[in-house]
Amino acid sequence: MGESMKNRTDMAVENMQANFQYDVDRIIHGMHFKKIKVNKTLAKKIKKKEGIYYTIDEIDYRMKAREIVKLLEATIYDFLINLNLPSKSDILIVGLGNDFVTPDALGPLVINKIEVNRHLEKHPDKYNVSALCPSVMGKTGMESKDVIQAIVDDFHPNLVIIVDALACRDARRMCNSIQLSTAGINPGSGIYNFRKELSKETLGVDVLAIGIPTVSDIDSFVDMEDNYFVTPKDIDLAMDILSGLLAEAINRALRKE
16 A cells, blocks of 8 residues: 555644644643644645644543533634634534444534524524535535535525544544544545535635544554555444534534623
């Protein structure tokens, strides 16, 4: 397998050197929290887009559900505060993925648990929240970016939050890490199935991408020439629990004053 294929990953932290100095690097409730602002020079070096990246490692979703929600909620809220959105701003939450393929179903599962209110004439929440699952091109015949762009152009949200399953190089991160990024996302890039980029530059609106790695290249375990990926054996349970934790954190962050 070529070097570029062996090194494929959606996780920015996996392209950092071991001794890299992060802006924030702390252990919180037993989880490893890192934050880094990637500038143009660093982006070129690690082959990721410019933006702010948050990584939460060693989440242990079976034992730390409350702590995960609390830390993730605080991270999303920190992003919202820095964005300084006015009250009653429109926020569109997008769940990418295929709900018929379990490791790729994170986005649709999260959307099923998001509390929307944009359709209500009056509500006490700080933001107007709507949600969307654009599905996958193999089912709709349309790029996710094109579907999302059409809605953005029509409804003009102030922020798009995108949730998607990711690929990682280090198999220990499968279902055990969370990445948040203002740099947007390239759906499928971690498995070399490149789709149109979803970012502020392409959509014309601020973007926060949230993802959990659910697959890893088989080369993490054995040296093979074939294009295979592996996923945890308890992926069904993991997706059910993790989607609930992500949705709860997003719901709470968007309600928080």
